[in-house]
Each structure stands twice: as C-alpha cells, then as structure tokens.
Amino acid sequence: NAGVTQTPKFQVLKTGQSMTLQCAQDMNHNSMYWYRQDPGMGLRLIYYSASEGTTDKGEVPNGYNVSRLNKREFSLRLESAAPSQTSVYFCASRAIGTGIFKNYGYTFGSGTRLTVV
Amino acid sequence: QQQVKQSPQSLIVQKGGISIINCAYENTAFDYFPWYQQFPGKGPALLIAIRPDVSEKKEGRFTISFNKSAKQFSLHIMDSQPGDSATYFCAASYSGNTGKLIFGQGTTLQVKP
Numbered sequence: 402n403a404g405v406t407q408t409p410k411f412q413v414l415k416t417g418q419s420m421t422l423q424c425a426q427d428m429n430h431n432s433m434y435w436y437r438q439d440p441g442m443g444l445r446l447i448y449y450s451a452s453e454g455t456t457d458k459g460e461v462p463n464g465y466n467v468s469r470l471n472k473r474e475f476s477l478r479l480e481s482a483a484p485s486q487t488s489v490y491f492c493a494s495r496a497i498g499t500g501i502f503k504n505y506g507y508t509f510g511s512g513t514r515l516t517v518v
Numbered sequence: 519q520q521q522v523k524q525s526p527q528s529l530i531v532q533k534g535g536i537s538i539i540n541c542a543y544e545n546t547a548f549d550y551f552p553w554y555q556q557f558p559g560k561g562p563a564l565l566i567a568i569r570p571d572v573s574e575k576k577e578g579r580f581t582i583s584f585n586k587s588a589k590q591f592s593l594h595i596m597d598s599q600p601g602d603s604a605t606y607f608c609a610a611s612y613s614g615n616t617g618k619l620i621f622g623q624g625t626t627l628q629v630k631p
Contacts, residue, residue: 405561432617434618434619436621441527441623442623443522443524443621443622443624444619444621445621446618446620451617491562493561495617506552506564506567507554507562507617507619508564509562510561511559511561512560512561
C-alpha cells in the first residue's frame with residue numbers, strides 16, 4: 402500500500418545511547434518532515450526537507466540530526482538520547498503543487514514510540 | 519511561541535450532538551488551515567482543510583468555519599458518532615514550497631453512545 406513507512410514502531414533506549422529512526426515514502430513526494438508528539442503540546446516540527454538534497458531546522462531541532470538519503474527516505478538520528486526525548490515521533494511527506502492547485506496535505510506514518518530511560 | 523492555539527483540550531459529546539473545536543492563529547501570513555484526525559496508535563490523517571478566501575467549507579458531517587478578521591477557525595462535527603471519538607488537531611501553513619505545518623495542541627473528543 403502506498404504511504405509513509407516508519408521503523409521501528411517501538412524502541413527503548415538508555416540515556417546516552419544513539420539510534421536512527423527510519424522513514425520511507427513511495428508516493429514520489431518532494432517534501433518530508435519529522436514531528437514529535439507530546440501530551441498537551443500537539444505536534445512540533447523537528448526537521449524538514451523541502452526537496453531532495455536540502456534539510457532545515459524546525460521548531461525543536463536540538464539533540465537531533467537528519468539525512469535526506471534520496472527522494473524516498475528521510476532519517477532522524479538521536480546522537481545521545483536524553484529522557485526529554487521520550488516521545489512519539491511521526492514522519493510525514495507532502496507533494497508540492499503549483500499555481501492555484503497547490504496541495505499542502507500531509508501523509509503521516511504510523512509513528513515510532515520512543516522511551517529513553 | 520504557540521502560533522496556533524486550540525481549545526478545548528478535551529470534549530465529551532452525546533451521540534447525535536454537535537462537537538465544536540476552536541482554533542486561533544496569530545500570523546496573518548498563514549494561508550492554509552487543515553484539520554487532522556488521529557485515532558489511538560495511528561498517525562494523524564487529513565480530515566478537511568480551508569483557505570482564507572472562503573468562510574465555510576463542508577464535507578459530509580464535518581464543517582470548517584473561518585473568520586479571517588478574528589483570526590479564528592473552528593471545526594463542527596454534526597450528528598457526532600462514537601466512531602468520531604479521536605484526537606483532532608488544527609494546523610496552519612505558510613505560503614511557499616516548504617509547506618511547514620504549525621499544529622494546535624489537540625482536542626480529545628469522546629462521543630458517548
């Protein structure tokens with residue numbers, strides 16, 4: 402099925418460990434995004450990639466790095482995990498339209514639930 | 519800073535009733551206002567969206583009302599059903615190709631049978 406695939410679905414890390422969250426989309430979308438979801442705070446943008454070969458910081462980038470490996474894949478890396486990074490992480494992608502038919506609709510993955518102890 | 523403020527945080531409605539969720543934004547450069555629906559254990563899914571050149575958009579039982587002068591928009595769910603029980607997020611986006619969405623804090627809706 403077409404969509405956004407995130408791996409892993411669940412992960413427990415110890416403080417100081419590193420890991421990479423993987424995201425892949427098969428809809429030929431140009432833009433990809435990483436958000437984190439915390440209770441009462443909605444979804445906050447960590448990093449995004451407007452197009453292949455570009456990445457930019459979002460609202461809460463500290464402690465994270467990203468790689469846009471190709472048009473399909475956008476990974477999020479935690480170099481030294483901290484308890485404050487316990488969250489649900491969502492990857493999303495979006496096609497870019499032009500003119501009056503611009504389409505801003507996101508397609509989200511099902512999330513990675515990360516616990517840092 | 520919170521550029522999109524959503525209320526209430528939680529909402530309980532009887533089956534058949536009207537659910538109303540409100541959002542307010544600060545930045546007049548926003549030009550796209552979607553609502554997302556999220557079920558437990560799933561990612562958010564686009565429900566309905568509106569642009570600031572219209573005051574209302576309806577899709578089935580879901581309606582967005584938009585007040586540009588007040589910088590507010592709301593989601594109305596008519597004839598609410600237990601299957602509508604979910605978390606709802608409003609969002610806003612700037613013009614341009616980055617397409618970054620700024621989300622509200624979310625509203626957990628429970629529709630009682």
